[in-house]
Amino acid sequence: MLNFTVGPVMCSDEVRAIGAQQVPYFRTPEFSSVMLENERLMLEFLSAPLGSRCVFLTSSGTGAMESCVMNILNDSDKVIVINGGSFGQRFVDLCRLHERDFTEIKLEFGKQLRREQLYEYSEKGYTALLVNMHETSSGVLYDMPMISGFCRENGIMLIIDAISAFLADELNMSELGAAAVVTGSQKALAVQPGVSIVALSPEALRRVETNKEKCMYLSLKEALKNGERGQTPFTPAVSTLLQINARLRAIQFGGGTSEREHIAGIADDFRSKIKDLPLEIVSESMSNAVTALHPLNKGAKEIVKILKDEYNIWVCPNGGEMADKVFRVGHIGYITKDDNQALIDALHDMQKKGLL
Ligand SMILES: *Cc1c(COP(=O)(O)O)cnc(C)c1O
Secondary structure (H helix, E strand, O other): OEEOOOOOOOOOHHHHHHHHOOOOOOOOHHHHHHHHHHHHHHHHHOOOOOOOEEEEEOOOHHHHHHHHHHHOOOOOOEEEEEEOOHHHHHHHHHHHHOOOEEEEEEOOOOOOOOHHHHHOOOOOOOOEEEEEOEEOOOOEEOOHHHHHHHHHHHOOEEEEEOOOOOOOOOOOHHHHOOOEEEEEOOOOOOOOOOOEEEEEOHHHHHHHHHOOOOOOOOOHHHHHHHHOOOOOOOOOOHHHHHHHHHHHHHHHHHHHHHHHHHHHHHHHHHHHHOOOOOEEEOOOOEOOOEEEEEEOOOOHHHHHHHHHHHHOEEOEEOOHHHOOOOEEEEOOOOOOHHHHHHHHHHHHHHHHOOOO
């Protein structure tokens, strides 16, 4: 099977071997030191400001998004949510559920957030902004320096869902002045699903400390307290955390930049090979993580199904209104240029048979 979805993605043999081991007991000094190293390396790769912390929650990425909405924001916040697709919508739904005072900036599918759309909300008393750095559903990578500048000028706390952008695109928490950055295990970290990660700046840490605790399982306060000694409040996804450690260590040797260059290389290779196929790129500004494509002649759903059933190649379907218009090809995970070629060959074969 070749997996070009956007997560869970394919894992290296080293990572898979860790998943095949018996799960070790975790209230041990050995596991604590693994966790402390995970925290240190995450903060390093994110270029987090001095005094930042990072916690690991046993949940999918949405758990970390929800923990930010519950633990960092409070009832007096006025929140802007950038909604350019299903992940932006998820922040909207979370703000609604947790009764946050929020305004959404709704974007057309595949479109970049424009400066004037955002600056309309200048000097209006907003205190926080939630954005999915890469809106994985449409493949749009937002203009983060622009968003960060807006937040700085307006004294707005910036919370970034970088679940699919971490390691794939340039992300410097200090430069962006971000209060919190969220990611997850099953995207470019390329390990099993099950762990989400929240990095918190000193500003966000103060918020968590003073806000009233709203939940137990996703409490960042509890996670931070336990994390001081390399532990978690409850049984974590131990194997996934060990896999994360192996990946972070491997990336450490190459450096975060070379991991990003590798992903960018896979993305560029794929994008250069589709030029003569009846596929149109739908996003105005792309992440290295994903290419969202609109097939010109056939329905997207059928293409996804044929690739899976006839070629054993998995690409990522879209949901909702876009289900038959768009499918996505991921460039994260244990993918090579040869794998790209196998997908391109399959698409050419489909074209020859009148299926594309
Ligand atoms: C994958 C992803 C998530 C998290 O989805 P889960 O299914 O909860 O892991 C959130 N935001 C973005 C931008 C994503 O790509």
